[in-house]
Amino acid sequence: MKMVQVHLSEDLVATAQLNPANPSPDAARLLALELFREDKVSLGRAAELCQTPVEAFMEFAGERQVPLHYGSMELEEDRRTMQRIQG
Numbered sequence: 346m347k348m349v350q351v352h353l354s355e356d357l358v359a360t361a362q363l364n365p366a367n368p369s370p371d372a373a374r375l376l377a378l379e380l381f382r383e384d385k386v387s388l389g390r391a392a393e394l395c396q397t398p399v400e401a402f403m404e405f406a407g408e409r410q411v412p413l414h415y416g417s418m419e420l421e422e423d424r425r426t427m428q429r430i431q432g
Contacts, residue, residue, distance in 0.1 A: 370395070374405055382411050389423030393430070399423075 353368060363371040373395040381391035392402035406413060 374402070377402070378406055378409065378411060381406065384414075387419040387422040387426070388413065389419075389426045393426055 358365055358368050374397060377391040377395035380386045381388060389399055392399045
């Protein structure tokens with residue numbers, strides 16, 4: 346997986362309550378959550394993008410009052426994602 350570097354202001358890191366020593370994991374989860382909230386990715390894909398187990402990502406979404414709109418289309422997309430991951 347290729348990685349990119351993003352520069353965040355200290356004020357943004359503090360306001361978003363990211364870990365100042367290593368804000369990348371927290372920022373990735375927030376970005377993936379927003380993609381999920383906007384219906385751009387499924388729940389499973391969002392979890393995969395931020396390298397978080399699905400269960401942990403669901404808890405993260407719940408803590409932020411993001412509804413888990415999970416229907417048959419999302420289930421099918423997650424099945425394809427799991428097949429791709431498992432090779």
